[in-house]
Amino acid sequence: MTKHRLFWPVSALLALLLVDLIAKPSFFKVEVRDGHLYGSLIDILRLGAPLILVGIGMTLVVATRGIDLSVGSVVAISGALACLHLSGLPDQDAVGGTVVAVGMALGLCLALGAWNGFLVSVLGIQPIIATLILMVAGRGIAQLITDGQIITITSGPFRALGSGYLFLVPVSILIALAVFGLSSLLVRKSALGLLLEAVGGNPEAGRLSGLRSGRLTWLVYVFGGLCAGIAGLMIAANTPGADANHAGLWIELDAILALTIGGTKLTGGRFSLGGTVIGALLIQTLTTTVYTLGIPDTATLLVKALVVLLVCLVQSPAFRDRVRRRRRPVPATESARAVEVSA
Amino acid sequence: MTDPRAILEMTGIRKEFPGVVALDGVDFRMFPGEVHALMGENGAGKSTLIKTLTGVHGIDAGTIVLGGEPVAFGEPSQAQHAGVSTVYQEVNLLPNLSVAENIFIGREPRRFGRIDWSAMRRRAEVLLAGLDLHLDVSADLGTQSIAVRQMVAIARALDVSARVLVLDEPTSSLDAGEVERLLKVVRTLRDEGMAVLFVSHFIDQVFAVADRMTVLRNGKLVGEYRIEDITPVDLVTKMIGKELEALEDIEEATHRHSGGEVFLRTEGLSRKGAIAPFSLEIRSGEVVGLAGLLGSGRTELARLLFGADHADGGTLRIDGDPVAMRTPRSGMAHRIAYCSEDRKTEGLVGELTVRENIVLALQAARGWTRPLSRRRQDELAARYIDALDIRPAAPEALVQDLSGGNQQKVLLARWLITEPRLLILDEPTRGIDIGAKTEIQRLVAKLSDDGVAVLFISAELEEVLRLSHRVVVLRDREVVAQKDNESLTPDEIMAVIAEGSGT
Numbered sequence: 001m002t003k004h005r006l007f008w009p010v011s012a013l014l015a016l017l018l019v020d021l022i023a024k025p026s027f028f029k030v031e032v033r034d035g036h037l038y039g040s041l042i043d044i045l046r047l048g049a050p051l052i053l054v055g056i057g058m059t060l061v062v063a064t065r066g067i068d069l070s071v072g073s074v075v076a077i078s079g080a081l082a083c084l085h086l087s088g089l090p091d092q093d094a095v096g097g098t099v100v101a102v103g104m105a106l107g108l109c110l111a112l113g114a115w116n117g118f119l120v121s122v123l124g125i126q127p128i129i130a131t132l133i134l135m136v137a138g139r140g141i142a143q144l145i146t147d148g149q150i151i152t153i154t155s156g157p158f159r160a161l162g163s164g165y166l167f168l169v170p171v172s173i174l175i176a177l178a179v180f181g182l183s184s185l186l187v188r189k190s191a192l193g194l195l196l197e198a199v200g201g202n203p204e205a206g207r208l209s210g211l212r213s214g215r216l217t218w219l220v221y222v223f224g225g226l227c228a229g230i231a232g233l234m235i236a237a238n239t240p241g242a243d244a245n246h247a248g249l250w251i252e253l254d255a256i257l258a259l260t261i262g263g264t265k266l267t268g269g270r271f272s273l274g275g276t277v278i279g280a281l282l283i284q285t286l287t288t289t290v291y292t293l294g295i296p297d298t299a300t301l302l303v304k305a306l307v308v309l310l311v312c313l314v315q316s317p318a319f320r321d322r323v324r325r326r327r328r329p330v331p332a333t334e335s336a337r338a339v340e341v342s343a
Numbered sequence: 344m345t346d347p348r349a350i351l352e353m354t355g356i357r358k359e360f361p362g363v364v365a366l367d368g369v370d371f372r373m374f375p376g377e378v379h380a381l382m383g384e385n386g387a388g389k390s391t392l393i394k395t396l397t398g399v400h401g402i403d404a405g406t407i408v409l410g411g412e413p414v415a416f417g418e419p420s421q422a423q424h425a426g427v428s429t430v431y432q433e434v435n436l437l438p439n440l441s442v443a444e445n446i447f448i449g450r451e452p453r454r455f456g457r458i459d460w461s462a463m464r465r466r467a468e469v470l471l472a473g474l475d476l477h478l479d480v481s482a483d484l485g486t487q488s489i490a491v492r493q494m495v496a497i498a499r500a501l502d503v504s505a506r507v508l509v510l511d512e513p514t515s516s517l518d519a520g521e522v523e524r525l526l527k528v529v530r531t532l533r534d535e536g537m538a539v540l541f542v543s544h545f546i547d548q549v550f551a552v553a554d555r556m557t558v559l560r561n562g563k564l565v566g567e568y569r570i571e572d573i574t575p576v577d578l579v580t581k582m583i584g585k586e587l588e589a590l591e592d593i594e595e596a597t598h599r600h601s602g603g604e605v606f607l608r609t610e611g612l613s614r615k616g617a618i619a620p621f622s623l624e625i626r627s628g629e630v631v632g633l634a635g636l637l638g639s640g641r642t643e644l645a646r647l648l649f650g651a652d653h654a655d656g657g658t659l660r661i662d663g664d665p666v667a668m669r670t671p672r673s674g675m676a677h678r679i680a681y682c683s684e685d686r687k688t689e690g691l692v693g694e695l696t697v698r699e700n701i702v703l704a705l706q707a708a709r710g711w712t713r714p715l716s717r718r719r720q721d722e723l724a725a726r727y728i729d730a731l732d733i734r735p736a737a738p739e740a741l742v743q744d745l746s747g748g749n750q751q752k753v754l755l756a757r758w759l760i761t762e763p764r765l766l767i768l769d770e771p772t773r774g775i776d777i778g779a780k781t782e783i784q785r786l787v788a789k790l791s792d793d794g795v796a797v798l799f800i801s802a803e804l805e806e807v808l809r810l811s812h813r814v815v816v817l818r819d820r821e822v823v824a825q826k827d828n829e830s831l832t833p834d835e836i837m838a839v840i841a842e843g844s845g846t
Contacts, residue, residue: 191715201695204688206703209703209704210671210704212707216711
């Protein structure tokens with residue numbers, strides 16, 4: 001069973017939850033209050049939703065041997081544009097105006113994703129550099145949109161994206177679930193998943209098999225932009241308002257961490273959207289756990305780092321080998337050299 | 344065969360890698376003031392032998408005596424200190440540094456602990472002048488031609504007071520004029536008493552510059568010859584080797600092709616630096632063999648026909664209509680399929696399954712929005728696993744876990760399901776076991792009967808002759824002959840390959 005690719009991340013998640021349960025026996029309690037589901041587990045899902053979204057987009061980008069550092073800035077831009085539009089409305093509660101705000105924000109995010117895709121697939125700029133441009137410039141754009149201020153909003157329909165409930169369940173969870181479900185369907189029911197894995201797994205073999213890797217690459221950056229845009233709306237709706245400086249700050253790093261924990265390699269190829277969701281939930285659970293255990297604020301980051309390090313070590317085949325070898329020493333032979341026998 | 348004059352004497356060298364004996368009791372010696380060519384086909388053990396000499400690999404058995412002293416190099420730097428300098432194909436140069444820096448990197452002349460730049464430039468100029476090269480040594484190496492870079496690499500090797508200079512494929516990316524210049528430098532060094540080890544796929548260059556040659560085949564020593572005692576034809580025979588006598592017995596199949604319609608025709612198709620203009624016709628149902636040594640342009644020719652590279656001259660017609668073959672997709676659109684010789688880097692996606700690899704080309708042609716249903720994928724995979732006898736018969740096994748022969752069959756299956764009209768097979772039988780080899784040969788014959796044109800590339804002449812209706816011979820990136828295979832013998836082909844090298 002340890003062979004299953006999600007064995008270690010799921011175990012780590014369960015272990016963390018167990019710690020929570022021991023520290024706070026009521027941790028698993030979910031109750032209905034005022035027609036809302038309520039409890040720590042629901043909080044983890046609700047607060048983890050934006051990271052899940054960004055992580056799903058990032059996973060597809062990474063599958064093609066790419067990376068998208070700009071998602072945090074796109075999150076900020078999305079929220080900023082939506083809130084700017086809403087704040088100018090005579091009636092913020094109007095559904096029509098809210099739809100326009102959401103549409104504008106997502107449209108811009110698609111365009112930003114297309115920009116990244118253009119730099120990478122047409123101009124051939126290395127993904128990390130190409131998206132670094134928007135990562136830096138994007139925060140600036142967000143600040144220009146908000147004029148450096150925090151734009152607060154009151155729109156009811158908009159706020160529902162972050163803190164609303166539908167059939168007892170928080171809307172943000174439903175959105176994350178829908179995006180996860182749809183993208184899983186998209187990659188596994190169409191041939192997209194296979195072709196992305198071929199592009200990332202062996203680009204030259206893909207090209208010689210007739211893959212249009214440029215188009216596919218473009219597509220994943222656009223999709224990544226869209227996911228970041230939805231996450232940005234969610235964060236703004238939860239605030240409620242646009243904070244160009246802090247919305248989505250460092251979320252790209254959390255997303256990369258989430259997909260790595262979920263078993264997708266940064267070198268591209270095989271990916272797992274389910275793994276990314278587990279990874280994102282693990283990160284969110286960790287944050288929650290730190291609060292549950294009452295660890296002082298000043299030590300929070302360090303504790304998180306240690307747990308992440310532990311999870312990564314447990315997942316690393318090299319590390320596991322080494323631990324095993326301690327008990328049964330095997331000479332480190334020249335096996336690595338054997339690769340050179342080509343001629 | 345100890346000879347007091349030898350500067351280097353390697354005896355009974357054996358080198359094993361897991362599962363492979365790369366060198367098996369090889370003897371090799373070098374004399375001062377001689378150019379010694381190391382010859383052999385790809386995989387014969389030339390590189391491994393060089394690497395044991397230069398300290399990259401240790402040896403499992405045998406002795407190395409350098410200048411009368413037994414030596415054992417554990418590190419390349421030890422070999423360098425002992426006087427063995429190596430110039431690889433451009434790999435160890437840094438284009439972003441200056442010419443002088445490249446020559447002295449790691450050994451910069453110093454003064455009070457700081458690099459003495461002017462001394463470095465002066466010494467670089469002197470060294471290069473010794474090679475009859477006069478240029479601004481402070482210019483970036485990247486701005487210089489490949490030939491100059493090669494000379495710079497040699498200058499660097501010489502500065503470490505070399506007694507043995509190893510040149511590994513020094514001419515592979517040079518044009519004719521540059522080659523002449525480099526050979527001149529090699530002769531000068533020889534006349535100064537240097538022992539030069541020269542490795543090249545170009546037989547005419549070897550005959551132009553070498554005094555002595557050692558031939559390897561399959562990790563074993565074939566022999567050492569003085570250049571005046573061997574002809575190019577002999578050499579090719581010795582390199583290709585063992586089955587020559589056996590070949591005589593092969594029954595002469597009726598190789599005459601009845602002749603379908605012309606499917607593909609090229610007129611002066613070419614790509615600079617890859618293949619000289621060539622004209623070629625391939626008919627439906629015809630098997631055309633490409634013969635020539637490695638590096639003769641076989642693969643380059645095939646890649647142009649498929650669109651893996653695009654031609655920069657000439658025309659290509661399919662069914663009589665001119666076609667711009669710019670990308671693999673254009674090749675596929677005209678139902679041409681190409682199985683690359685390099686399965687690992689250009690063929691398969693190792694971490695995907697057998698099934699996924701098999702459907703990849705067909706799926707790529709359809710685009711991601713029109714997926715093959717899982718059932719159809721399973722059917723296709725099952726049918727070709729069965730037809731080609733892919734083992735294990737597990738469509739969900741990862742391709743990277745399969746043996747070479749089975750990987751090759753997976754790659755074949757990928758293209759067979761696209762139902763090509765022209766199938767290009769580049770070294771489809773290299774490195775696979777005899778059973779799989781026979782099956783692939785049988786498959787080619789069957790495809791041809793079904794009207795599929797096949798372009799068959801193989802270093803094994805026997806195989807090319809057995810399968811082909813017509814044989815196209817290449818030498819030095821040029822098509823030099825096209826012969827109907829009525830009763831061609833390997834000797835005739837080898838004579839053509841060796842022709843024009845001065846004998």
